[in-house]
């Protein structure tokens with residue numbers, strides 16, 4: 001099964017269909033878990049503080065497994081490597097524009 005199809009299936013199980021979301025890998029093969037967890041927390045805090053409507057979703061693995069932290073935009077799936085908080089913020093803002 002392809003990477004994108006797998007991700008769609010995972011999000012479908014969580015009830016996320018076509019609404020924009022930022023998906024962040026918290027698996028331990030692409031980067032230290034503390035690094036990806038910190039990114040998730042910062043991104044979620046930014047969403048809450050800015051009253052954005054884009055959920056930050058965590059998954060076990062995005063099948064890239066190197067150059068992490070790894071994040072992907074959803075539903076138009078584009079996987080990004082070496083995602084810093086600054087990049088995550090830009091992705092969230094971009095996704096937010098799609099919700100309105």
Ligand code: FES
Nearest residue numbers: 027030061062065
């Ligand atoms: S563990 Fe992060 S992409 Fe596989």
